Amino acid sequence: MESGRDLSDAPEVGVGPWPGGPATWPQDPRYDHELLAAGDRRNVLDEYRYWTVEAIRRDVDGRRHPLHVAIENIDHDLNIGSIVRTANAFAAAEVHIVGRRRWNRRGAMVTDRYLHLRHHPDADEFHGWAASQGLAVLGVDNVPGSVPIEAAELPRDSVLVFGQESAGLSVAMRSGCDQVLHITQYGSTRSINVGAAAAIAMHCWVQQHGRRPGE
Known part of the structure; x- marks a missing residue:
């Protein structure tokens, strides 16, 4: 039986103390x-x-995108941290936690420190805030009536909204969305992990409106 990989010679991440003291x-x-x-x-x-x-x-x-990301926090979903981490990678303007104020930060890998976070007590308050900012609210959920995100023209000033794993977006959240989008799938499963879906959706937006490297 093959032994486990020896990680003792794996390269260290980052850098040591500044040379010279x-x-x-x-x-x-x-x-x-x-x-x-x-x-x-x-x-x-x-x-x-x-x-x-x-x-x-x-x-x-100084170079954030005008894209906002919102996540419903109903059941303390572990995927919230993963979505926050992806929002950091795409330089989202702000991340919004809707529902419970406390959320599981483990998956964020401390990337939330480099983001702007805003809490909304419920979907109604969130929708009111988005309207006051002139943001189109784009729900991402695989439900009847939703349209394929890969074929949609996404508004530049918008907020992508994600629901809880398995449950998806709440009725209150969906009812206030300007549009509900889904990611086309080709296998046997009905849905993909919400953290993975968020990464795909953000990348779809970046393909249409993101800055190129060096801009």
Whole structure:
């Protein structure tokens, strides 16, 4: 029987302490002295090594997309963290938690620190907020009457809304959506994991409106 993989020689993530010690530390206020001293093993781009969380968030703020992401938090779904992490990867303007204020952050892998989060007590309040901001509310759910997201022209100023695993969007949330979209599937299962669906939906939006690298 083949033995398990030896991870002892796997490359370390990130960087160690800044070479040369405190005398050589950069004076730029974006740098975190604790990270300079101990090293930076976070899951961030190399250009953000040793930067403070606040400095990274401010830098991303300068190039965020006008896409918002909302998640219904009814049953403390473990997938919420995964969706938050994906929203960070696509530089979403803001993430909205609708329902319970507390959510399971494990899957976010601390990426929520680099995002702007907003809580809404219920679907009605959320829809009112979206209308006040001029955002089209796009629900993502595999329900009768929904349209394929891959063939849809998605509004630039919009918010993608995701429901709970298995249950999907609540009736109150769906009733206020400007459009409900689904991801076309070709196998035997009726639905895919909501975290995976969120990643696909965000990428569909980015394909139509996202900035190209370097812009």
